[in-house]
Amino acid sequence: MFADVAGGPGGECWPVVLQLERSERMSDDPLPAHVVNADHQPSMVVWEATRAFRFPGTPDAAPAELAARPGELTTNEAIAMIDQLEPFPGTVLGITGGDPLEREDLELIVSRARIRALPVVLALGATPRVTVHRLRKLRTASEQTEVAVRLDGPTAESHDAQRGFVGAYRRTLDIMQGARQVGFPVRIITAVSQRNVDELDALAEVVAMTGARQWNVSFLPPFGRGNAADVLSADEHEQVLVRLAHLWGRVPFTISVASSPSFARVMSQTGHPANGEVDTSTDGRGFMFISSTGDVRPSRLLPTVGNVRQDSPAVLYRHAPLFEALRDRDRLEGRCGRCEYRCECGGSRSWAYVTSGDLFAEDPTCPWEPVTAP
Numbered sequence: 572m573f574a575d576v577a578g579g580p581g582g583e584c585w586p587v588v589l590q591l592e593r594s595e596r597m598s599d600d601p602l603p604a605h606v607v608n609a610d611h612q613p614s615m616v617v618w619e620a621t622r623a624f625r626f627p628g629t630p631d632a633a634p635a636e637l638a639a640r641p642g643e644l645t646t647n648e649a650i651a652m653i654d655q656l657e658p659f660p661g662t663v664l665g666i667t668g669g670d671p672l673e674r675e676d677l678e679l680i681v682s683r684a685r686i687r688a689l690p691v692v693l694a695l696g697a698t699p700r701v702t703v704h705r706l707r708k709l710r711t712a713s714e715q716t717e718v719a720v721r722l723d724g725p726t727a728e729s730h731d732a733q734r735g736f737v738g739a740y741r742r743t744l745d746i747m748q749g750a751r752q753v754g755f756p757v758r759i760i761t762a763v764s765q766r767n768v769d770e771l772d773a774l775a776e777v778v779a780m781t782g783a784r785q786w787n788v789s790f791l792p793p794f795g796r797g798n799a800a801d802v803l804s805a806d807e808h809e810q811v812l813v814r815l816a817h818l819w820g821r822v823p824f825t826i827s828v829a830s831s832p833s834f835a836r837v838m839s840q841t842g843h844p845a846n847g848e849v850d851t852s853t854d855g856r857g858f859m860f861i862s863s864t865g866d867v868r869p870s871r872l873l874p875t876v877g878n879v880r881q882d883s884p885a886v887l888y889r890h891a892p893l894f895e896a897l898r899d900r901d902r903l904e905g906r907c908g909r910c911e912y913r914c915e916c917g918g919s920r921s922w923a924y925v926t927s928g929d930l931f932a933e934d935p936t937c938p939w940e941p942v943t944a945p
């Protein structure tokens with residue numbers, strides 16, 4: 572799910588071309604590696620399978636502490652949603668939660684995704700639902716599935732403090748080991764904040780040590796309980812992106828940066844060739860979110876444009892006015908609107924919207940001053 576872009580500074584932007592990821596797990600995949608036009612197909616659809624979640628230490632048989640929302644997709648509705656994604660062969664289906672393992676039908680859904688040629692990345696929490704037995708069942712359901720776990724600190728002390736409970740680090744490493752034992756490739760998700768920004772190199776070493784295939788780095792968003800004080804400034808964002816660009820190609824795993832399309836600019840400015848390996852997919856342009864109740868959005872944080880119970884998600888992705896507007900670089904404002912990198916980057920529309928209420932405002936996480944005059 573990497574992206575390449577044509578277009579020139581200040582000129583017209585060409586359609587973004589996404590190169591769908593082809594990993595080891597797909598080596599026997601009959602589908603050829605292929606590129607797609609981001610106007611027509613996303614590289615990733617994230618589905619929030621449920622909001623239900625139980626914290627580590629809770630007996631497996633106990634009810635989930637955080638309940639499923641009323642109206643979450645039934646098994647038949649989830650299967651129908653997967654079928655409606657058939658126009659997107661090769662697009663990665665990210666399944667997240669809550670805890671997706673709270674759904675007893677998860678194996679059936681993962682299996683259906685395989686039939687529809689949708690590779691799955693399954694985000695697992697460090698919850699009691701994750702057992703080797705369940706992992707084995709999921710692996711049997713689809714060999715085109717990867718497992719993703721969240722690791723925010725390189726030590727038990729750091730990770731446990733950030734996740735809010737003792738034992739989270741140990742449990743996460745155990746889940747990774749169990750997943751690898753049953754054959755899953757594993758990727759690690761990290762949310763960078765003031766609490767771990769000084770531990771990036773140590774985190775990279777742990778990612779390498781675990782044998783993870785990919786490191787998905789994101790940034791703590793500016794909302795949620797207690798988040799505001801831990802959010803990075805624009806300059807700190809930039810320093811993290813530069814650090815990741817430095818690690819690129821020197822570590823035994825790939826790096827993906829979610830919600831920070833300006834990573835494409837940083838990679839370009841730090842001398843990395845524009846060979847299509849930097850994932851620039853972002854809100855509505857290569858990325859789509861489907862909530863547990865079926866609402867379709869360009870990202871988790873952006874407005875709903877329809878619901879899979881009534882609408883085809885593929886049609887919404889291609890033709891919903893909000894999706895089309897988000898792909899229109901002429902709508903961008905502020906620094907993003909006059910930026911020489913607006914075609915390949917364009918800024919995070921989610922951060923712009925959450926911080927200003929304006930979908931097309933400049934990305935507050937980026938400190939770049941365009942060379943084009945205001």
Ligand code: SF4
Pocket residue numbers: 832833836906907908910911912913916917918919933934937938939941
């Ligand atoms: S100013 Fe906007 S378009 Fe330019 S690099 Fe920063 S986020 Fe991207």
